[in-house]
Amino acid sequence: xxxxxxxxxxxxxxxxxxxxxxxxxxxxxxxxxxxxxxxxxxxxxxxxxxxxxxxxxxxxxxxxxxxxxxxxxxxxxxxxxxxxxxxxxxxxxxxxxxxxxxxxxxxxxxxxxxxxxxxxxxxxxxxxxxxxxxxxxxxxxxxxxxxxxxxxxxxxxxxxxxxxxxxxxxxxxxxxxxxxxxxxxxxxxxxxxxxxxxxxxxxxxxxxxxxxxxxxxxxxxxxxxxxxxxxxxxxxxxxxxxxxxxxxxxxxxxxxxxxxxxxxxxxxxxxxxxxxxxxxxxxxxxxxxxxxxxxxxxxxxxxxxxxxxxx
Amino acid sequence: xxxxxxxxxxxxxxxxxxxxxxxxxxxxxxxxxxxxxxxxxxxxxxxxxxxxxxxxxxxxxxxxxxxxxxxxxxxxxxxxxxxxxxxxxxxxxxxxxxxxxxxxxxxxxxxxxxxxxxxxxxxxxxxxxxxxxxxxxxxxxxxxxxxxxxxxxxxxxxxxxxxxxxxxxxxxxxxxxxxxxxxxxxxxxxxxxxxxxxxxxxxxxxxxxxxxxxxxxxxxxxxxxxxxxxxxxxxxxxxxxxxxxxxxxxxxxxxxxxxxxxxxxxxxxxxxxxxxxxxxxxxxxxxxxxxxxxxxxxxxxxxxxxxxxxxxxxxxxxxxxxxxxxxxxxxxxxxxxxxxxxxxxxxxxxxxxxxxxxxxxxxxxxxxxxxxxxxx
Numbered sequence: 001x002x003x004x005x006x007x008x009x010x011x012x013x014x015x016x017x018x019x020x021x022x023x024x025x026x027x028x029x030x031x032x033x034x035x036x037x038x039x040x041x042x043x044x045x046x047x048x049x050x051x052x053x054x055x056x057x058x059x060x061x062x063x064x065x066x067x068x069x070x071x072x073x074x075x076x077x078x079x080x081x082x083x084x085x086x087x088x089x090x091x092x093x094x095x096x097x098x099x100x101x102x103x104x105x106x107x108x109x110x111x112x113x114x115x116x117x118x119x120x121x122x123x124x125x126x127x128x129x130x131x132x133x134x135x136x137x138x139x140x141x142x143x144x145x146x147x148x149x150x151x152x153x154x155x156x157x158x159x160x161x162x163x164x165x166x167x168x169x170x171x172x173x174x175x176x177x178x179x180x181x182x183x184x185x186x187x188x189x190x191x192x193x194x195x196x197x198x199x200x201x202x203x204x205x206x207x208x209x210x211x212x213x214x215x216x217x218x219x220x221x222x223x224x225x226x227x228x229x230x231x232x233x234x235x236x237x238x239x240x241x242x243x244x245x246x247x248x249x250x251x252x253x254x255x256x257x258x259x260x261x262x263x264x265x266x267x268x269x270x271x272x273x274x275x276x277x278x279x280x281x282x283x284x285x286x287x288x289x290x291x292x293x294x295x296x297x298x299x300x301x302x303x304x305x306x307x308x309x310x311x
Numbered sequence: 312x313x314x315x316x317x318x319x320x321x322x323x324x325x326x327x328x329x330x331x332x333x334x335x336x337x338x339x340x341x342x343x344x345x346x347x348x349x350x351x352x353x354x355x356x357x358x359x360x361x362x363x364x365x366x367x368x369x370x371x372x373x374x375x376x377x378x379x380x381x382x383x384x385x386x387x388x389x390x391x392x393x394x395x396x397x398x399x400x401x402x403x404x405x406x407x408x409x410x411x412x413x414x415x416x417x418x419x420x421x422x423x424x425x426x427x428x429x430x431x432x433x434x435x436x437x438x439x440x441x442x443x444x445x446x447x448x449x450x451x452x453x454x455x456x457x458x459x460x461x462x463x464x465x466x467x468x469x470x471x472x473x474x475x476x477x478x479x480x481x482x483x484x485x486x487x488x489x490x491x492x493x494x495x496x497x498x499x500x501x502x503x504x505x506x507x508x509x510x511x512x513x514x515x516x517x518x519x520x521x522x523x524x525x526x527x528x529x530x531x532x533x534x535x536x537x538x539x540x541x542x543x544x545x546x547x548x549x550x551x552x553x554x555x556x557x558x559x560x561x562x563x564x565x566x567x568x569x570x571x572x573x574x575x576x577x578x579x580x581x582x583x584x585x586x587x588x589x590x591x592x593x594x595x596x597x598x599x600x601x602x603x604x605x606x607x608x609x610x611x612x613x614x615x616x617x618x619x620x621x622x623x624x625x626x627x628x629x630x631x632x633x634x635x636x637x638x639x640x641x642x643x644x645x646x647x648x649x650x651x652x653x654x655x656x657x658x659x660x661x662x663x664x665x666x667x668x669x670x671x672x673x674x675x676x677x678x679x680x681x682x683x684x685x686x687x
Contacts, residue, residue: 183685195610198606199314199606206315216598288595291598
């Protein structure tokens with residue numbers, strides 16, 4: 001998002017810390033009343049002197065509790081008298097988490113990891129340089145966040161690694177076990193996803209219209225990762241049940257195969273992560289909006305379509 | 312990875328696409344299905360003139376020298392148009408067996424007739440007991456004089472009724488399911504001892520049951536080495552999978568687009584049914600099934616062009632698995648979303664659905680190919 005929206009000066013300020021892995025960032029987007037429906041966003045930025053004042057509540061900020069900086073969505077309210085802000089007047093701010101008025105609270109998720117945070121922004125003062133970008137179309141920003149292209153396109157690689165983990169466990173099972181055939185089925189789905197990613201990248205590189213909305217790649221990779229996770233858990237049979245904490249593992253060693261506990265935990269995390277960027281239904285809604293806009297010309301081959309800037 | 316096509320490939324595809332837009336509408340297709348021959352000999356002549364019948368054959372053999380990509384592009388368009396002319400049977404399967412297994416003399420003898428449109432052919436490889444096992448054969452070929460004598464029964468030979476030539480797999484040695492001992496012969500369909508029982512198939516085409524009673528063939532009718540013919544059949548069947556799989560991708564595209572159009576115009580409960588979220592999501596799912604199949608189609612064709620071997624076979628099996636599942640999903644949902652209209656014989660939807668259902672079963676179903684994929 002910094003690369004796409006921030007000015008050269010801002011990039012020079014923020015990117016080195018990211019590259020050197022010195023400073024962590026988190027994106028603060030969702031609110032208790034505004035998750036998939038970004039039009040209900042209530043976090044507000046009001047002009048204050050040369051800079052801004054931020055007020056609001058954010059939740060479900062992934063990796064938020066450890067972040068040094070937040071890339072924070074807010075509405076710009078230029079008229080302090082008006083209670084209603086323009087629905088489409090959205091902005092992105094770089095908010096240091098050690099600023100006065102910023103409170104981070106870790107949110108516990110059912111996978112036992114404390115990956116998320118709630119953020120309270122109470123009259124947070126920011127300089128003018130903290131404004132990363134403004135848009136008259138809040139949907140554009142929300143969209144970018146939801147579909148972060150790079151991470152989506154690399155999901156098949158993540159799935160490949162998960163398939164290797166599954167294969168290692170499958171080797172210990174009876175060759176006649178049905179899990180082998182289920183593994184083959186997921187492997188085919190994964191090949192299809194890889195082929196789809198390659199076609200997408202190829203279209204981008206040749207500056208042609210992408211063949212499908214990126215939301216669908218996100219959806220597919222998520223479905224495949226969940227299936228792989230399920231097969232991994234199933235492959236342990238009864239040893240999918242033990243749920244020892246770190247202390248117990250350290251003191252007494254693993255219960256069952258030594259990869260079982262970590263695999264089960266990771267599978268739970270995948271179910272949590274399956275909600276990053278919205279539910280499956282939300283992704284399909286977004287995909288439909290894009291597909292609906294395309295002309296369904298049966299005559300024209302896809303490769304001759306005019307390139308569009310949007311996905 | 313480069314998904315762009317060469318100029319020649321683009322020109323070929325455009326010419327095939329244009330033919331179907333201008334000269335092969337659905338109603339005419341339905342008339343052909345009901346006709347005596349089941350396809351149009353005039354159309355076949357046109358295909359010969361356009362050079363389509365020669366695409367997969369080498370230039371030395373009088374063809375275009377096309378590879379898997381060219382065949383894929385053509386087949387995808389055949390699927391969009393629900394082609395009934397027997398391109399698969401004559402050119403891809405029978406012609407393919409001669410191309411892969413034949414000597415220079417045999418190619419010179421048989422291929423020109425296929426390429427110029429004067430010869431129809433069929434590959435008779437399946438048997439009632441074998442299902443998808445290409446090596447499961449009770450038809451025998453015993454050595455006699457300076458040739459062989461064939462006895463047995465072949466099931467569902469596509470384009471059997473019109474065939475002038477039958478390319479037949481028979482056992483020259485070994486037990487019923489042995490991989491060694493399979494031989495392939497080119498047989499005159501009108502030879503003594505060959506009898507056919509012809510019938511229509513559910514997807515609008517024709518096939519035959521073929522009985523062979525003491526059919527005498529010369530030694531020059533044997534393709535390749537005696538007893539080593541399974542490799543020829545397996546190769547040809549993989550070409551066949553590429554062809555029908557690509558047809559299925561074309562069918563799915565038509566079904567998806569027609570369904571979207573229908574949902575935008577069909578009104579119930581005071582609005583176009585396409586406004587209902589459940590149907591929008593279903594259409595997104597149909598779109599994804601088509602795109603996954605298309606993506607694996609490209610991958611498989613590229614692997615085949617890189618060289619036939621385990622990697623290519625694996626890609627072909629993955630493609631077939633995807634097409635089986637996706638074809639079923641898209642076909643069934645297209646019928647559902649068209650409601651009452653989807654049930655009728657006059658609408659194209661049901662006919663695409665039937666073709667997709669058949670393709671799932673042709674050359675190995677999903678389970679068969681999952682096993683092959685897992686083995687490779």
